[in-house]
Amino acid sequence: MKKSNLWSLRLGFSGKESDKIEKLGLEKFLKHSYDSKFDKQLPAFLDDDPKTLLELKALRESIKTADSEFKKKVLKKEIYSNVELKKWWINKMRTDEFPLRENMVVFWHNHFVSTSQKVKVNYWIYQHNMILREHAFGNFKELTKQIVKSNAMIKYLDNVDNKKGKYNENLSRELLELFTIGIGNYTENDIKEGAKALAGLNYGDEGGVYRKIPEDNSDKTYFGKTGNWKSDDLVDIIFEQKNIPYLITRKILKWFIYDNPPEDLVVYYGDYFRKQKFEIEPLLTKIFTEEFKKENSGNKIKNPLVYILQLCDELQMENVNDAAIMAFIKQQGMDLYNQVNVKGWDGGNSWLTSQIYLQRNNTADLLCSGKSLNRKVLKTMINGVEKEKSEYEKTAVKVAFDSGGNNKTIISELSDRLLFAVNDSEQKDMENLLKYDFDPKDPHADFAVVRLFNYITKLPEYQLI
Structure with a gap:
């Protein structure tokens, strides 16, 4: 597979970026991706959804005394907004000129998980998604601070139930185990003290705010440091720890290049990430430009x-x-x-x-x-x-190929674009499908090439990048 095609799939979601990578070179392509603008306008389908705490409270109060028809209408609107939110995001992935930002948003979305099924408030899910988009190439520590204080995360990990004297450790635990440093690099006491620091962090109109009554203002000892810590303080302390860079560099390597990242690369890029003070953009540039030079195709199953x-x-x-x-x-x-x-x-x-x-x-x-x-x-x-x-509805389909070639050159062209490797048996099968007397100028040539493409999509090698 040509490198431009391989990396178009890795950095975007299809082969559409291959020509840009070829023309600009990888570094300029990455720069364009980092500089890409994104729409901050609230999608129209959320216009009528509750956004402030007062609006949410009013809606919930009205549901209590409402008839079944009104309740069905509210539920239908909630489902509609959730579906539209998914379609809105998929459209961005498909149509953005430089889709690396959206690929990073999907990556962060799977790192800082917060599901609509649990959160239920679609505007909060949208806010969470926009935090990821805004900080996609920014600073990991700052992104972590913003996510911990997002309404979606507070709801998803039950921090609204975390109160002084009656602690809920969910957010404190996942902040360490899944979001930052990973298992084996903290103690159960750190989780307990972290929960105290997060006690009282509750919903706000634009993000989490501390409420005085459930807030714990006692001193907490977190990773050996004592003080009246709050959510931002916890993140600052976590990011001082020796092993902080490696969980995220492992996940980035896994998302883009290797299903099983070599541990030496995890440490190598992690050490660089720490030197860059956890700035994501230079980390991505280093990973992508250095891995681009290597022969490492076929190490990852397409999502x-x-x-x-x-x-x-x-x-x-x-x-x-x-x-x-x-x-x-x-x-x-x-x-x-x-x-x-x-x-x-x-x-x-x-x-x-x-x-x-x-x-x-x-x-x-x-x-x-x-x-x-x-x-x-x-x-x-x-x-x-x-x-x-x-x-079934019919739709026109065709696969791009060089109409000036012959069966072998066209097979080679599709193989270079779609497969990281081709064995002798597969080569023979393709030559049987696109026979030596194939005429690329024939009106039915498109059908023959689509048939060849369909064969290729079934190959194990096609599933890998």
């Missing part, structure tokens, strides 16, 4: 987003339904805003179970045959069950 967006891009599909993309990745175990638990998606082999592989193959068959992807169709495809032919 469902990369799989489906690459498929749609290669087939040059127009007007792809964002709701169908949303349904496909949910079916594949990557439901946005709804990870199974606070640890997030495992990635790696979990993206390629036999069931998921079957779903991928069925979807590739569907799209390569010119049938459009929609949520109803996906529901019937879980076990390969076909719908009635009349229920």
